[in-house]
Amino acid sequence: MTVRARRARTLAAVVAGAALAAVCAALPASAHTPPPVPAHRSAALYTPPANAQAGPQIADLLKQGQVRDAAGVAAMVRTPQAVWYTGGTPDQVRASVDSTVTAANRRHQLPVLAVYDIPGRDCSQYSAGGAADTAAYQAWIDAIRAGIGGRPAAIILEPDSLALLPSDCGQDDAQGSRTADRYAQIRYAVHALEPLSRTKVYLDAGHSGWHSVNDIVPRLVAGGIDEASGYFLNVSNYRSDDELAWYGTLVSSCLAYVAGGGAAADCPNQWWPQDDARAWLIANVHTAPAAMKHFVTDTSRNGQGPWTPPAGVYSDPQDWCNPPGRGLGARPTLDTGNPLQDARFWIKIPGESDGQCTRGTAGPADPERGYQDPAAGAWFPQQALELVHQAVPPLLPTR
Template identity: 45%
Template structure:
């Protein structure tokens, strides 16, 4: 079944269920993700906010993670509330001339009412919500990650192999729940790809989950032909080298199915002819696709095939192998111990089909309370009660940094930001900049984003400027060198309509600093 036929079938199924939803004609205008894209580091990210409430090494760890671009998740709220939140993010990122990663996560029956339960209560409510997101983005640039697990976990879904899956919420109508999910995703793709500056990706699960034919079938039904492609490994731990092959196979499978007599059910995968547990056998599936292209006479076309992005936020050490026989349900996806950060966000992937490595999941935020088949509330593998899903997890953040692959460099600067006085409409700040590294700093550019309503009225001991939405204080000839262990001081008089709150994130020469 081709994309247009699939979309008509979905629309008919939804109409039969008594729902009113118009699938917008496919007029995709979304932008290809440029190879020189700079992803946005949000100074107001949830990571930076978590750091503000911590101290000591935990604070330094959160500040380090806040200096990398990661996904901004939108998971709730009325259409007006999500519009305001997305608009504020896009205002900041556009001023910086950078591209945010926007994660929309509000489908009805999301996560099948498990750890990340919630979401809209109906298709109509979801349509209004996602329309508000699209309206807020407007003509500005953004990468949009559409509904993590939205295709991996579908309520009352029968797979390509005729198997009824495990997600069967009692509140959902078994006759319409699956078709409603595809209608919701098609609508999200339509409104988001109609925007001129978006790159839109659908859930492609990961190579430890669905077979290639199965996820290709779901992606086609969800409108991948109109999207820029799909994403892999969201919030998971699979190795990048495996995901590159898996993503390439999915793209090839969709291309074969949609442009020849080949059927998606025949597509090779990590399960056959390869052995999923023996990566050395995955070349067998590569060869199977070579043969399929030869048999159909179709040529690979990276320009027109579905592209993908990979979440590398926590896959530096690969997935966790639970101790044999220890747990009835090890929940290997849930806050596994001993994991590390993966490749930092970049468009330099070495693959014609892989647009970027991204940190979709915010590293350091919990997957939820993990019981591993026990009664809880303690995570038996860690010996502590894990934070709720999305809350900051101090111990996991420390592990991810310590075990990062490739390793991440610790900050070599520290900023002490001291408000010495306030008065109506103004305040006085002294800043100490310390070199905490082992080499001299020779010339520095200290930058930060002032909280809303604040500005620098008069500064000293630096060259002051506002560029791309950020406040900069640059060294002068007499204070440009800061030796290891030494510090220098600058200051300013600020104007304010909103108090004298401290900025959450500082950089020196583009690299993150800790702040005392």
């Protein structure tokens, strides 16, 4: 992160903090006193500076007298979230990671780092970019490692890297060399980051509405899951907590079965009847949960579950792209109550756009919204308010 960018984020944090103070002063005491928050939800996880445009939105809402909405956006950006690293030179990323991990360490908090610079990122679509080649990527990963040092960190390693391979989007050659390179790049990152004494690395396993268990497990194995702490689910998506927990149980169980010499094709997947799947697991998987691969989920925007597009309206509904009517999900925590689930994180930054969604139309407007969405990663004020209003559980105390 450049000096200019750091200054912008610092300014945004100051603006957001000042706006929140004004919000709290304006609300009656019963309204601005938040419900009790267990220590594991806030004290244990790091909250980075807010998006630079969140503070101005909060201030604008206050000017309009929309005090409760301002409080909601302020509470959203003050909830622990991931810090994304999407490029820059090795020196820049090393310094930025060191700054983040240092700030978290001073507060005795765990930072969640979303590492997102794989060559050919996002099949050159909305979040296109990434390192120029394998050598550049390895140097960049080495810089991430140097920035972390021996301090605690949770690594979300390359969203969509395994669920969206070059071979999935027609970008591979006849020999499959780009997909082979992708697996080698992920394995390199695991080798570099997982051995750090207080770091856990999680690999991409997409989500429960995408690949079958039978398809994603071999990808995880090829990406080096045997040396990683586990895998992540639902980054930037909207699948429900119960659905993700079941899918994660099936993926972890299948990984254990494959590690014991079984074939992923034999495992039950998320579309099996659950009673049949449970019976198969009882008969075939005898590994203790502590010895299995664990998972984490992104609950930043899944409070209302996935969006169901209107039937027959769009040639490409893009149900993952700024869907209307979604809400914030369960708050981040390291205490999930599930022996296979290490955490619920807010990985995708709520309030930041998924991209300019046209849903198969000529655009440029998003036909579900009637206006053009912001570019990927830009602040989306309308969506920020939707997420606050539709949050499950509610973000603010009920009136």
